[in-house]
Amino acid sequence: MTNIVTESYNTIGQASTAEFRDKGSKFIANAFPVSSVDDFKKNLENIRKLHPRATHHCFAYRIGTDKNLFRVSDDGEPSGTAGKPILGQIDSKELTDTLIIVSRYFGGTLLGVPGLINAYKMAASMALQVTPVLRKDIETIYKLHFDYTRMNEVMRIVKHRSARIVSQELQLFCEIIIAMPVKSAVITLNDLTEVQGVEYKKVS
Numbered sequence: 001m002t003n004i005v006t007e008s009y010n011t012i013g014q015a016s017t018a019e020f021r022d023k024g025s026k027f028i029a030n031a032f033p034v035s036s037v038d039d040f041k042k043n044l045e046n047i048r049k050l051h052p053r054a055t056h057h058c059f060a061y062r063i064g065t066d067k068n069l070f071r072v073s074d075d076g077e078p079s080g081t082a083g084k085p086i087l088g089q090i091d092s093k094e095l096t097d098t099l100i101i102v103s104r105y106f107g108g109t110l111l112g113v114p115g116l117i118n119a120y121k122m123a124a125s126m127a128l129q130v131t132p133v134l135r136k137d138i139e140t141i142y143k144l145h146f147d148y149t150r151m152n153e154v155m156r157i158v159k160h161r162s163a164r165i166v167s168q169e170l171q172l173f174c175e176i177i178i179a180m181p182v183k184s185a186v187i188t189l190n191d192l193t194e195v196q197g198v199e200y201k202k203v204s
Contacts, residue, residue, distance in 0.1 A: 006138065007183040009065050011097040013134045018126035022119050024107020028054075029086075029123035031131055032099045034061060037069075040099050047101045054103035058082035058120060061099035062090050065138045077104075081116035089124040093133060100124045137181035141166065141203040144176050144192065153195045161188040177203060 012033050020027045028051065032043045040061050048057055055076075060083050062070040072083025086100050102123045111119060146154055151174060158165065163180035170176075180188050192198050 006065070007181070008135050008137050009067075009097075010093065010095050010133055010135055012095060012128070013132035016127050016131035018123060018130060020119055020123040020126060022107075022111060022115060023109040025109070025111065025119065026105040026107065027102050027119050027123040028105075029100055029102045029127035031124075031127040032101075033097055034063060034099045035097050036063065040071075043099055044101060047103060051103040051105075053105065055106040056082070056104040057101055058086065058104070059099065059101040060084070060087035060090060060124075062087065062096050064096060067096045077116060077120075078113055081113055082120045085117050085121040086124040089121060089128060093128060095128075095133070100127060137162075137183065139179040140182050140185050141177060141179050142189075143201045143203050144174075144178060144198060145200070146174055146195070146198040148172055148174055150174075150195055150197055154192065154198060157188065157191045157195070161191065163188060 012031055014033065016031045018029050020029070030047055034040050034043065044057065044059065051057070058073055058075045058077060060070070060072040070087065072087050074080070074082040082102065086102060090098050090100060102120050144154065148170065151170070158178055161180060161184050163178045166177040166179055168174070168176040189200065192200060
């Protein structure tokens with residue numbers, strides 16, 4: 001995918017599950033919001049424990065606001081019949097930070113390549129249909145340093161500009177880390193610059 005600078009991204013709001021059947025085979029799709037490869041590993045481990053008798057646990061995920069981190073797995077199915085169709089459903093909704101695992105219980109009848117592609121695609125699609133899509137702002141992180149007497153002014157700007165506090169250390173001299181939407185970062189920093197004694201540094 002091309003790397004396009006954007007101010008927001010789509011992801012799913014919560015985990016969901018759906019089931020698709022074809023010729024005796026059962027395909028159970030589980031969709032999860034994830035933010036790291038570790039999240040993916042934990043969810044895959046949990047699904048394998050939940051469905052220990054499934055013959056395959058195929059998956060696809062896309063992670064990151066730039067959408068460049070992704071992986072697909074056919075887990076023993078014919079190449080290209082599972083992981084890619086699952087990822088295709090994630091991409092069709094322009095999602096990121098999203099994982100879908102499809103566990104298959106073999107029903108005794110071979111579905112063939114077209115049948116497998118359709119089954120994994122349908123299972124993934126059905127799981128996404130029952131979870132809300134959320135549009136989130138891409139954020140940038142800054143560390144603020146200021147005198148305690150400026151606390152009210154700083155907090156008023158943070159709240160007004162829809163920034164959120166990641167951490168704070170409030171003493172005679174205060175240090176807080178805030179995450180602010182990229183789309184409003186310039187105007188937020190301009191507001192903070194007008195408060196006497198406020199220093200800020202970009203973290204990420």
